[in-house]
Structure formats: C-alpha cells, structure tokens
Amino acid sequence: MSIRNSLKDLEKESVEQGKKISQIILEDQSAEIDIPCSEVFLRMTSNFHVMKESVTEGTENGKAFSSGTCGSDSRRLHDYLRKGHNICGDILSGALIKSLAVSRYNSCMGRIVAAPTAGSCGIIPAVLLSVMEERGLGEHDVVMSLFNAGGVGMVIASRATLSGAEGGCQAECGSAAAMAASAVVELLGGSPEQCGHACAIALKNTLGLICDPVGGLVQVPCIKRNAMGTANALVAAQLALAGIQSAIPADEVIDAMKAVGQKMSSDFKETAKGGLADTPTARRGMG
Template sequence: MLNTAKEILEFCEKENKRIYDIVIKEEGSISGKTEEEMRAQVDEVIEVMEESAQKNLDQAHKTKYGMIDGFAHMTYEYAKNGDPMVGSFLTEAMAMAFSTSEVNDAMGKIVAAPTAGSAGIMPAALMAAKKKYDFDNKTLQNGLLTFIGIGQIVAKYATFAGAEGGCQAECGAASAMSAAALVEMRGGTVEQCLHAASIAIVNILGLVCDPIAGLVQYPCTFRNASGVMNAMISADLAMAGVTSFVPFDEVVVAMGEVGRAMPVALRETGLGGLAGTPTGVRIREEFLGKKEK
C-alpha cells in the first residue's frame, strides 16, 4: 500500500485508479489470487455483515448483565413508528449497528471490522446505504475494498487495538474506514474518500476505551451507533466539498500519539472511565465471581 495520502492521490490520478484498485493489485501480488477470486471472498464478508446487521432488528436480544438488552429492536421500531429527530434512515442505521453488537455478545458470527468492539459500524453503513441507494453488488464490493485500503493506512501508522490506542483506534478507525467506503459507493473522488476518513477520526480523536468488566458491550454498543453516524456525516461533509486541513496519514499518526499518551486505565483494562464507576465495578465483580479488594 502507498504510504501517504499524497502518494495515493498522485498514483490514482496518474493511473486513473481508485483506492480499491490498489487493494486488489496488492492483494493479488501477495496471494496470487485473481480479482474474481478476491471479490468472491469479499462477497462472503458482505453476507456475514448483512446477516449480523439485520438479525436483531425484529427481536429483542437479552444479555446476562442487562447492559444492552434489546437496543437494536427498540431503535428499529422507533425508526419505523416514532418521529426520530435525525430521521428514520440514520435511526435505522444505528439499529443495525446495535444488532451486530448484540450478535457479538451472543457469540454469533460477525466480521471484526476492524475489531469485535467496533464490528457494528461498517455493516450498518453498508446495509443502510444499500437500502437507501439500491447499490448493486459490485458497488458494495468496491466500498468494502476501499474500507480495507483505508485500514491499511491506519495499521501502518497507528493501531486498531483499544488496549494500545483507546476507542479512537477501534470505533474511530472503523468510522474512518466506513466514511471512505461510503464516499466511494456514492461516486465521490479519491480525495473526498481521504477527507472523509480524516474528518471521521478528527471527530473521535482522544476517545478512551473503558468497557465495563472488559466486555465490549457498554459503552461500546453506543459507540458503534454513534460511529456509523460519524461515518455518514463525515462522508457527507467530504462530498459537500469540506476538507481536512491535515492529511489523512498525519491524522492517523496523531491518533497513534494520542493513544500512547492515554493512561493505562483508559485503554481497555476495564479499570477507568465508565468501567471504574460504582456500577462498572459491581458488574466487574459479578463477572469475575468475586469481591475485589
């Protein structure tokens, strides 16, 4: 993968290519697979994403500790029958993000994209956009391949691990990758893809990782819902012509630096932030099966 936003833009302009073309070429050179074989694998991923995003919309999932019970179903019903301030489309997208989080809680089949804790963002973005714009299969493939390409830049300069970089590295990265995918699927430019990804990380820079009892339920589920919203507004801003003054690769470097500066208690240890509240400590003690000293 090319190293900087500038290199990506220059290459795509010179060769008349898209970000997904770079991903296909690089993967082909490593694996020896044809484009058709790679796209078939992408279809398998999309199928799992669709199933997880839809599974709990019409049923109320229950959890052991009651932290995220039935959120997908409640939100979906509100999208259909309520009067959401953000509109039914965005509310339904949040419900889809909740659904994948609930499937993950039940040990169901998900795509950790890029992590289990942020796994609801891309499926919700992908399926909500598919429903709204009636995207064909190749468009969805190109979106997911763009998602992968942006992720390669994140992996190069920072991390996906909440234990290393906080939730900005999980839900922030997923939002950025999804924002670029949405721009690609909507027919935006490569430059707009990169601006959308930058804006999404800027919006979530510094977010801590503080799951109660170390479980990626609370507050992770809310951050998946807000993460898909972040991806969508970032995509819209980029397509409106709004730009990120700091290039994408520099934004990711900053995210990595911020993550390393975070106290350990705020990096997925289940000790600080919401995990350190009296309620959080009580749930942790129940989960561990013992009273902490």
C-alpha cells in the same frame, strides 16, 4: 505488494492510474496472496453476506446476553421509529438500527466480521448497507467499497494501530468510522482526495476517545459507541462529498491519533480500570 502506509500516496496512485482506491487495493491483495482478483472479490462478497446476516440476526434473534448488561436496543429503536418517532431521518435512523444490531449480535457470540475489530464491528456494515438501501445500489459496488475501507484500515494499522489496548477506542470505533466514511465517499462517486478528507474528518472527531469496557466486555459502552461511530462516518462522508476539506491531512491525523494513544494512561486502554468502567454503578456490577 508494498506496505500501504500513506493515504496521500494511495490517493496519488489512484489518480495517476485512473483507478478507484478500491481497485488498487483489490489488485494489491490479489498479488499478495497470489490468487485471481475474481477470487479475492468473492471472498469479500462472502464477508459482506456475513455483515448482512449479522444485521438481521442482531435485530430479530432473541438470544439473551449472558452478562445481562445489554438488551435488544436495535429492536427497541426499530419499534420506536415505526411509531413515527424519527428525528434523525430515514438513512441515519436505519444505520443506527443496523449498528446496534451487529454490535448486539457480536455480544451474543454471533458470527460477525471484525471491521476492523469486533468491538467496532457495527459501523461499516451499518453505513454501507444503509446507503445501499437508500440509493438502490448494487451489491458489486458495495463490495468493492469494502476494499476502499480495507485500504484505509491498512494505512491506519501501518502508521498507528487498530487496537483499543494500544490506542483506546479512537483506534477502534474511530478507525472504523474513518474507513466507512472513505468507502461511502467512493461508493457515491467521490474522488480519491475526498475519500482522504472523509477519513481525516471522521478520525479527528474521535481523537482521545478512551476504551473503558464495563466488566471487561465489549458491550457497555461499546455498542452505543458503534452507533456514535456510524453517525460520525455519515457526517464525515457528507461533508467531504460537499467539497469540505480537512485542514489536517489524513496521514497527519492518523499520526496524531497514534501520539494521543501513546500518551493515554493504560487505565483508558481496554483494562477496565478507568472511565465508565470505574464508575460506582460499574463497580457494583451490572449483571
């Protein structure tokens, strides 16, 4: 299998073959690991089920954070919305609950899917599950959209990085939002080109986002950045589906993200030496 390092090429191949991006990636993976497409699909389905379980567990599980820096934010938001306090609409509000739930469960050492990293694990599940529920979509199509997200992630990893230690949070929550946005566009019938625009819009919205974990833990501010990334992905998908295009092609946005990450001080790349990690409150300790 050729290394996927260009969304433009992937979009072109999708159009020429008359296949969705997800189908191309599924077939690539099947050839790469030499197992049938049906088996690869079942493995992705298993990942999807873990995502669903992490939403449930993150919302309902009462397990405490050992560090004491975070609480049951997903439950608080859920209870608040049940009282009729909803300014974001049902789909975004539901997605925010899910993103907080998965991130919380990760911080509780629960079983999650790194999508593409543990620090950004809440965005893709939250976006896809919320759209699935809102539109009444079947599991098969949603699982297939995960292959689209994976294809975008492979391109970002090839051209730049998915690591906060290399590129800051733009490489984690930014990449997750870009992957989720592209996946949703395909899931809702968008074209391969629209998938690329959604990816570009989501990623450029996070350019320069630093990684500054308080206490070196993926909790503060990471959990709330998952919520932000979830909203970003939905916004980017909505714009792309409406026919709004990114003036800068997705591949160039990815390259720009890499360049920004290379110029970023190491204090802002997962070292807990700068940003929010270096505030008086963080230095005093939050536990």
